Amino acid sequence: MLRIATAAALIAALTTAPASADADTGRWTPAWATAAQQPSADVWYPTWAEKGFTNHSVRQVVRVTTGGSTLQIRLSNAYGSPLRLTGASVAKAGAGAAVQAGTLRPLTFAHATSVNLPTGRQAASDPVRLAVKAGERLTVTLYFQGATGPASYHNLAQTTSYRAVGDHTRDLGGTAFTETNSSWFYLSGVDVHGGGPAVATFGDSITDGYGATLDADNRYPDALARRLGGRRPVLNLGIAGNRLLSDSACLGERGLARFGRDVLDQPRVKTVIVLEGINDILLGLQEPTPCTTPATKVGAEDLITGYRQLIRAAHARGVRIIGGTLLPTKGYAYHSDEVERIRDAVNAWIRTSGEFDAAVDFERAVADPADPDRIRPAFDSGDHLHPNPAGYQAMADALDLHTL
Structure with a gap:
């Protein structure tokens, strides 16, 4: 035993x-979250976690379970190498890798478009105004200009993620996103006010x-x-x-x-x-x-x-x-x-x-x-x-x- x-x-x-957590976050409520995992060799199917990203945009789709008028996204670098995120955006999801026109919002971190995230740390974006309802799908696009090394991820997303070469954080269409995967990478939460x-x-x-x-x-x-x-x-x-x-x-x-x-x-x-x-x-x-x-x-x-x-x-x-x-x-x-x-x-x-x-x-x-x-x-x-x-x-x- x-x-x-x-x-x-x-x-x-x-x-x-x-x-x-209420005392630290005010009225932030998690609308979606997932658990981070250590990057490893492919478990059941190929993922991008072990090799990570270099000059890649990664577009990831999640469904929120409560609504609000303002949101923030959370990233986790619980495992892997020190990370530099070069740019990010959030939007309401369209078909495939596309997003809905008029909903795309650039994301900043402490008012900067990029953020450094040491191993074992998390980061939350600055709040953005984007009204969402329970059950709506959001798209978060992360751009990594330099090499990330092995990526903190969630293996079994049961949701398609998309990858493109270069910075496509502001693309409305999905044409550039020619690769797909079924894991989430670095993305750990979406919070709303209320x-x-x-x-x-x-x-x-x-x-x-x-x-x-x-x-x-x-x-x-x-x-x-x-x-x-x-x-x-x-x-x-x-x-x-x-x-x-x-x-x-x-x-x-x-x-x-x-x-x-x-x-x-x-x-x-x-x-x-x-x-x-x-x-x-x-x-x-x-x-x-x-x-x-x-x-x-x-x-x-x-x-x-x-x-x-x-x-x-x-x-x-x-x-x-x-x-x-x-x-x-x-x-x-x-x-x-x-x-x-x-x-x-x-x-x-x-x-x-x-x-x-x-x-x-x-x-x-x-x-x-x-x-x-x-x-x-x-x-x-x-x-x-x-x-x-x-x-x-x-x-x-x-x-x-x-x-x-």
């Missing part, structure tokens, strides 16, 4: 950030949206955002392949280590939904790969100890925390009786312990009534582990909005 020898140190690290307190969704590929449709925004957090109708923004802070207790060179820092930065440091987050642990179970019983080293065997008790650390950290910052049960895995390539035993014990604790502020039974929402250890065929993406868009909608529908 895994021993979490540094539990006290982890809790201290999670709870020593500023007590409230809006309700944010709901963060935290977890692995099932939160990140593996099995959803490219460019369709039909992950479970997207479906939850539509249910809330812009009254409260919903932030997707999942990382595909992520584990609660173990770091990965490719799949993000362990959930215990990144929870403070990715969730609690977001402005105005008041609720977090946690769905993480299945990768700890599955990968701990497989032969390790470069992306899954260390492959440490864990039991239900180890995961419960980790959940308790998240609960204490959230409560120390005044954040409500909801636990999601782990989804069925029967039929998945690495399913086993041992996986099922651990998963069942974890889910029983989430449902009955009362230690989370509330629980959402994602397992029962997508389970096959004829075989509850298996995802219902109508909700299965095909790998028997990840839901399809209908399954993600069922997960969002399972959440009692009053628990938020």
Whole structure:
């Protein structure tokens, strides 16, 4: 079994950030956010992260989950080399890489068109006037004149990003953007003035949206955002392949280590939904790969100890925390009786312990009534582990909005 020898140190690290983001940001509310990852060799498909950019414009599309009349964008250089951003712009997205006429706004940082971003730092743009509504798509274009080196990124964007040679931050059309990718690079957040307190969704590929449709925004957090109708923004802070207790060179820092930065440091987050642990179970019983080293065997008790650390950290910052049960895995390539035993014990604790502020039974929402250890065929993406868009909608529908 895994021993979490540094539990006290982890809790201290999670709870020593500023007590409230509101005091530092005024009325800035995150309308969209993602979790940064270390640049690595291609995980499931080619990305631009490992080589980075030189004299490139990168145009990235996001969908905001609440509205406002003024916005700012946030960049993260959590990993990689010291960064110089030469120029940037934001606009309402058009078709493909094009933007809507009359909506393009140049971005500045401390009133300068460029900004230097040391490794491990973040930067927010100066505010710009651009009214957006919940559900609208924005395009952020970043220009890097010099070589960036390996780029901090988010691997599984499930959204098309575009690249062009040269400075095309002010292009309305998309003709110059001849290359595409499905990751986000350096972009970590879009904030608006106003809006309700944010709901963060935290977890692995099932939160990140593996099995959803490219460019369709039909992950479970997207479906939850539509249910809330812009009254409260919903932030997707999942990382595909992520584990609660173990770091990965490719799949993000362990959930215990990144929870403070990715969730609690977001402005105005008041609720977090946690769905993480299945990768700890599955990968701990497989032969390790470069992306899954260390492959440490864990039991239900180890995961419960980790959940308790998240609960204490959230409560120390005044954040409500909801636990999601782990989804069925029967039929998945690495399913086993041992996986099922651990998963069942974890889910029983989430449902009955009362230690989370509330629980959402994602397992029962997508389970096959004829075989509850298996995802219902109508909700299965095909790998028997990840839901399809209908399954993600069922997960969002399972959440009692009053628990938020």
